Amino acid sequence: MNxxxxxxxxxxxxxxxxxxxxxxxxxxxxxxxxxxxxxxxLETGLKQLAAAQAEWSAPAYVEAALLERFRSESPRPAxxxxxxxxxxxxxxxxxxxxxxxxLAAALALLVIARAPQSAHIPEKAVSQVAxxxxxxxxxxxxxxxxxxxxxxxxxxxxxxxxxxxxMPRSALVSLGVPVTDxxxxxxxxxxxLLGQGGVPQAVRVLE
Amino acid sequence: MHTLRWLWxxxxxATLYGQEPRAIFRNPEVRLLGAQPGRPREVVxxxxxxxxxxxxxxxxxxxxxxxxxxxxxxxxxxxxxxxxRETSLTGIGIPxxxxxxxxxxxxxxPVAGASYVLDLGAHTATRMPWRxxxxxxxxxxxxxxxxxxxxxxxxxxxxQTIAGLPADGTRITQTIPAGQIGNTLPIxxxxxxxxxxxxxxxxxxxxxxxxxxxxxxxxxxIIRAEPPASLFSVPADFPLSQALPPGGRARGKRAQQ
Numbered sequence: 498m499n500x501x502x503x504x505x506x507x508x509x510x511x512x513x514x515x516x517x518x519x520x521x522x523x524x525x526x527x528x529x530x531x532x533x534x535x536x537x538x539l540e541t542g543l544k545q546l547a548a549a550q551a552e553w554s555a556p557a558y559v560e561a562a563l564l565e566r567f568r569s570e571s572p573r574p575a576x577x578x579x580x581x582x583x584x585x586x587x588x589x590x591x592x593x594x595x596x597x598x599x600l601a602a603a604l605a606l607l608v609i610a611r612a613p614q615s616a617h618i619p620e621k622a623v624s625q626v627a628x629x630x631x632x633x634x635x636x637x638x639x640x641x642x643x644x645x646x647x648x649x650x651x652x653x654x655x656x657x658x659x660x661x662x663x664m665p666r667s668a669l670v671s672l673g674v675p676v677t678d679x680x681x682x683x684x685x686x687x688x689x690l691l692g693q694g695g696v697p698q699a700v701r702v703l704e
Numbered sequence: 705m706h707t708l709r710w711l712w713x714x715x716x717x718a719t720l721y722g723q724e725p726r727a728i729f730r731n732p733e734v735r736l737l738g739a740q741p742g743r744p745r746e747v748v749x750x751x752x753x754x755x756x757x758x759x760x761x762x763x764x765x766x767x768x769x770x771x772x773x774x775x776x777x778x779x780x781x782x783x784x785x786x787x788x789r790e791t792s793l794t795g796i797g798i799p800x801x802x803x804x805x806x807x808x809x810x811x812x813x814p815v816a817g818a819s820y821v822l823d824l825g826a827h828t829a830t831r832m833p834w835r836x837x838x839x840x841x842x843x844x845x846x847x848x849x850x851x852x853x854x855x856x857x858x859x860x861x862x863x864q865t866i867a868g869l870p871a872d873g874t875r876i877t878q879t880i881p882a883g884q885i886g887n888t889l890p891i892x893x894x895x896x897x898x899x900x901x902x903x904x905x906x907x908x909x910x911x912x913x914x915x916x917x918x919x920x921x922x923x924x925x926i927i928r929a930e931p932p933a934s935l936f937s938v939p940a941d942f943p944l945s946q947a948l949p950p951g952g953r954a955r956g957k958r959a960q961q
Contacts, residue, residue, distance in 0.1 A: 517886055643916065657742030658810055660793060663735040686737070693909075694759030694921050695777045695791035 498522040503529045507536050523675050530675050534702070538638045566598050639690055639699035643673035658691045661703075674700055736793075736826075741810045741819045743835045747785040748904045755779050755867075755907075755926045763917030771917070778806065779923075781903075786936040787812045790824070811936055820938055829942040855879040864898065866908050867926050871898040891915065902928070 498518040503526070510519065510533070523530050666685045669676050685702055692698035757779055763771040778790040790806035809822040817834045861873030873896060880891040891914055898908040907923040938944055 658789075658791075659740040659742065660808065661737040661739070663737060691742075691791065691793075694757055695775045695789075695793065696759050696761070 500526060500529055504532060507532060510536070526675075531702075534638050534640065541638075566601070639688075639701045640674065641699045642697055659688050660691060661686065661688045663687075669700070669702070672697065672700055674702070736807065736823070738830065739808055739810070739821045739823075741812065741821055741832060744787065744812045744814070744837050746837045746904075747814045748781065749785045750783055751781065751903050751928075752783045752930045753779070753781050753903055753926055753928050754931050755923045757921070757923050760920040760922070761917060762919075780931040780935050782931055782933070782936060784815050786815060788931070788935045811938075813936055822938065822942060827939075827942050828945065829938045830945045831938075855881065861896070861898075866898050866900070867923050869900045869902055869907065869926060871900045871907055873898045 689697040690699040759775045761773040780788040811820040876895045878893040893913045909921040911919040
């Protein structure tokens with residue numbers, strides 16, 4: 498697999514369902530490895546956003562009020578005879594009212610969208626966000642190290658402690674992280690997810 | 705939501721950067737920036753212990769080369785469910801210095817509602833609000849789902865005495881059928897897990913995977929006595945940084961114990 502094909506299929510890869518040929522390519526291309534990490538991060542972020550907004554909706558009275566307003570401002574049926582020429586200012590009255598109505602609707606939705614942080618989000622939604630945020634701190638962008646990625650199962654006694662270190666980029670190779678030959682110099686900041694027994698289970702490169 | 709998210713990120717960063725980076729393993733190229741305690745898996749009261757834990761990994765490569773790694777930890781739990789975990793971080797793959805002790809200690813104190821990370825080399829500590837146990841996070845859920853993809857056989861093993869304690873065994877055999885991942889023959893991954901009802905934890909686990917070698921997680925030197933209370937508090941000479949809770953609010957950069 499080459500970079501072009503990898504990037505085209507990137508959005509189809511799950512966290513742990515990377516096909517063998519794509520995985521092999523990840524092992525030889527640091528650029529695609531970074532792109533893969535970004536994609537995972539983006540997907541997680543979008544899921545969090547969707548979860549947080551799942552229960553948001555405008556109150557029924559807002560929709561009713563907007564419909565009423567649009568009805569009252571909409572043009573009356575035209576008379577059969579040719580319409581008399583309106584003065585210049587009146588010619589733009591209806592479009593202007595429609596635009597004003599749309600603006601009012603947008604403002605109302607904006608206010609509703611902002612307000613729920615304290616008032617409109619049900620308690621359940623708040624707790625869902627908190628749980629998701631909590632998980633994201635540990636899971637976002639982490640790449641399972643080969644030993645554990647292959648194991649298929651981890652014991653339920655793992656603790657998920659995270660340590661952050663600055664290490665030589667070449668040390669990533671010893672952890673099994675794909676690094677290309679031309680990018681092994683210098684240092685890299687990384688977080689390691691420690692599992693049972695203090696053994697690293699996953700790594701997240703922070704560059 | 706974004707506010708919560710950025711507060712959490714800021715809090716995590718404050719935790720990690722609350723102290724000066726320092727070299728670990730006597731390797732000036734590797735520096736510890738900080739640590740973040742994980743959420744405890746459960747709180748067990750009335751079953752105190754102290755124990756050494758070793759995790760051994762053996763792999764034989766295709767060319768006959770071998771990899772042998774051992775990571776050791778020291779674990780403590782008191783009768784109230786407080787835990788302390790001392791780790792050397794050698795699992796990162798860089799050998800520890802001769803005679804080197806643990807680098808970090810993670811303390812969970814459900815009674816006081818706090819978690820601490822002690823940097824035993826730099827003599828600093830970071831405090832976080834204690835988080836109640838919860839079920840697996842997304843990463844582990846994914847792993848569990850993936851595990852279910854394989855043909856899986858679970859057997860109960862007769863009770864044995866492991867490290868002086870009765871333990872109940874379970875053997876899990878997962879078979880990856882031929883061709884599923886491009887393999888010409890079926891692959892068997894065997895996990896044997898021994899659970900101590902007395903301590904309510906796994907004290908021995910062996911896993912064999914032809915792709916990645918053998919893995920042994922083993923408890924030894926188990927002492928079923930109350931550990932010293934001082935192990936579950938921050939030493940007086942460790943400056944304490946106050947970390948932020950996930951999605952929490954800043955409460956000052958430093959806090960007194």
